[in-house]
Amino acid sequence: MTLVDRATSGLVDHRTAIVSAERLSERLGKWASTDATLAASLADGIARLVRDGELRGGDRLPSERTLAATVAVSRGTVVSAYARLYDDGILDRRQGSGTRVAGTAPATPRQAAGRGEALYASLSSNIDLLRAVPAIAPRAVEIVHRHRPVLDATTVEADPAGLPALRDLIARTMTDDGTRTTAAQILVTHGGQQALSLLVDELVAPGDTVLTEDVSWPGLTDAVRRRGGRVHGIRLTPDGVDVDELEAAIVIRRPVLIVLNPHNHNPTGLQTPPRVRQRIADLAAEHGVTVVEDRVLAHISFDGRTPPSLAALRPDAPIVVVESLSKWAWEGLRVGWMRADPVLVRRLRGLRQVSDLSTSVPAQLLALDLLAEAPALRRDAAVSHRAAAVLAGTLVRAHLPEWQWRPPRGGLCIWARMPTGSASVFARHAAAFGVSVAGSTQFSSDVDTDDHIRIPITSSLLDEGLTRLGEAWRQYRTTSHA
Numbered sequence: 001m002t003l004v005d006r007a008t009s010g011l012v013d014h015r016t017a018i019v020s021a022e023r024l025s026e027r028l029g030k031w032a033s034t035d036a037t038l039a040a041s042l043a044d045g046i047a048r049l050v051r052d053g054e055l056r057g058g059d060r061l062p063s064e065r066t067l068a069a070t071v072a073v074s075r076g077t078v079v080s081a082y083a084r085l086y087d088d089g090i091l092d093r094r095q096g097s098g099t100r101v102a103g104t105a106p107a108t109p110r111q112a113a114g115r116g117e118a119l120y121a122s123l124s125s126n127i128d129l130l131r132a133v134p135a136i137a138p139r140a141v142e143i144v145h146r147h148r149p150v151l152d153a154t155t156v157e158a159d160p161a162g163l164p165a166l167r168d169l170i171a172r173t174m175t176d177d178g179t180r181t182t183a184a185q186i187l188v189t190h191g192g193q194q195a196l197s198l199l200v201d202e203l204v205a206p207g208d209t210v211l212t213e214d215v216s217w218p219g220l221t222d223a224v225r226r227r228g229g230r231v232h233g234i235r236l237t238p239d240g241v242d243v244d245e246l247e248a249a250i251v252i253r254r255p256v257l258i259v260l261n262p263h264n265h266n267p268t269g270l271q272t273p274p275r276v277r278q279r280i281a282d283l284a285a286e287h288g289v290t291v292v293e294d295r296v297l298a299h300i301s302f303d304g305r306t307p308p309s310l311a312a313l314r315p316d317a318p319i320v321v322v323e324s325l326s327k328w329a330w331e332g333l334r335v336g337w338m339r340a341d342p343v344l345v346r347r348l349r350g351l352r353q354v355s356d357l358s359t360s361v362p363a364q365l366l367a368l369d370l371l372a373e374a375p376a377l378r379r380d381a382a383v384s385h386r387a388a389a390v391l392a393g394t395l396v397r398a399h400l401p402e403w404q405w406r407p408p409r410g411g412l413c414i415w416a417r418m419p420t421g422s423a424s425v426f427a428r429h430a431a432a433f434g435v436s437v438a439g440s441t442q443f444s445s446d447v448d449t450d451d452h453i454r455i456p457i458t459s460s461l462l463d464e465g466l467t468r469l470g471e472a473w474r475q476y477r478t479t480s481h482a
Contacts, residue, residue: 012059017100018051019055021062021070027054028071030450033422038073039080046081047090052446053209053230053253059101061091126436127465132456133414136330138381143373144330149365158358162188162337166364169322169371170337178401179312179321184342187349188359192296192324192336196259197223198348199292199320199338204229208256211249213241215415215452217266217294230258233445240265240272243279250287257290263307264297267443268415268452269408274307279365281310285317296324296336299378301410302386306378311339320344325370327412328381335359335367385412385457390437392457392466399470402477403453414455421476422450430472436466 011023024046031045032038049055062070064078071078082099085091092102097161120130136144149155154164167183174181178197189195196219204210206228212220214233221231229460232253235242240262249255260280284291293310311319324336340348352358370377389408396403396414405416418426423439430437440452459465 007178011058017058018060019062021066024049024062024067025070029444029448030422031071031448033424033450038077039084042071042073042077042081043084045280046085047088048446050090051230052232053445054232055101057101061099061101063098068150079285101275122123126431126434127437127459127468129437129456129459129462129465130455132458133331134327134381134385134412134458135460136332137328137377137384139373139377139380140370142331143369144366147366147369149362155361155365158188158361158364159349160352160358161345162186162359163361163364163368166371168367169368170339171375173371173374174321174323174339175305179339180315181240181339182342185339185345186234187338187340187345187352188364189336189338190356190359191326191334192294192322193219195322195324195336195338196220196292198351199257199259199322200224200227200229202344202348202351203257203290205256209253211246211255211258212445213260213265214277214445215268215440215443215449216259217261220245220294220444221445231445236265236270238270239276240270240438241280243276243283246280250289255289257292258284259292259294261294261297262310264300264408264410264429266297266411267413267452269406269411271409272307277307277310278313281314281317281319284310284319284439285314288318290318290320292320292322294322296322297327297411298323299328300381300385300412302389303409304379309339325367328374328378329370333363333366333370335363382410385410388457389414392455392462395454395463395466398468400473402473405426408457412456413456414457415452416450416455417452423453424450426452426473426476430469430475430482433468433472435468435472 011027012019027049029046031041034041036044046055061067064075064082068075072417082091086093089102092100103387164183166188167186170186171181171183189198200223206226208229209232210229211234212233213236215236216233224231230417232249234246234249241260262277262280264271280291291310295309299306309321311321318341321339322336325333326336392414393407396405396416400416402419403416404419405414408414424441427437427439438454440449443454
């Protein structure tokens, strides 16, 4: 079987353009777990696969009877769903050849709100377990208190790429970490999120495909969709992203960008082993596709070990590294950076001139002091969060003993699988018990999964929050929701 055959035969047989009913059912995910009618939910799920490029013009869908039997609904439900898609111009009826995807998919409507917005939607009366925000460490507090900024002609106004002194220090720090870097390769940003957004704005055009993990940070996927791009998720394994599937997707989908979070992945906590990291770097070089490595959480490893960047593994590959002070120094400071080819840095420097001009000078001056003590701050963060993860695991086992999860080896979260039911429905149910949590739909990159809850280990109210979550679960599982 060729690489192309392996990549496409799962959902569509491209020799006949016939869509597999069984594989279509899998790619639709938990399509029925919405408040809409079954027909409307099924139509929305199929339309999403068309928008995301998994179903293309001319692909022949299963018959109403076959799909109904596969997804366990009445034939009338499928007939109604197909009728909606005909009316919207997404499907065509062709005499003698069944139901096919129309030649051109309709434009993706601009989203009023992204998936990530739900992470900031906790009620003021609830315990907030939506976000994983680390407390500022005591050592960082001491650095802030003794900070005395040097104010002179060089610090009156910042260059869009960042203060020269900070770019120099970041370059030296990355070189010490094993990634040879010059100041010309550094662009200072308002946190790692702005770095991702700038890259998407510059490199992704409407209709372009971006590859990422099938469970991913919504700040990335929202940015791609708002740009009009398509997100395609690559399956995660216990060793991180499936590199065979990644290679196949590069060949078939011709992405303009690949964005991965391979160490202490948010939200799953997975760590990618050296052989897989090397293969990812090799793929970037072999195919000439830009790979962005999100290393914002890379230094929160409970064993204190941080692997070299992908860029260090293949200096000849188009690899961009995104880092930040947020997770190991101070979340509220909002200072991050990217390491990229100097030509791309200059292009993004120009893009910043029409957006926010530059990162705050006072924040950059404080970042100089924090970065000077990066090794100690990173060690502190790893030690404190390792202890927090142990405590969180004890609480999850006590209050949610039926849930399945792997003890994280780093990062700020536990990614727990519910034994039954819908995570999005349960999250709404839990809100009535005074605790706000995020389900896996917030982190699904393209095909919705709806069976996991992200539990941050960082909350000072975690004990009470998990107590309430346990009470909510015990009631939920006895109702019709489960």
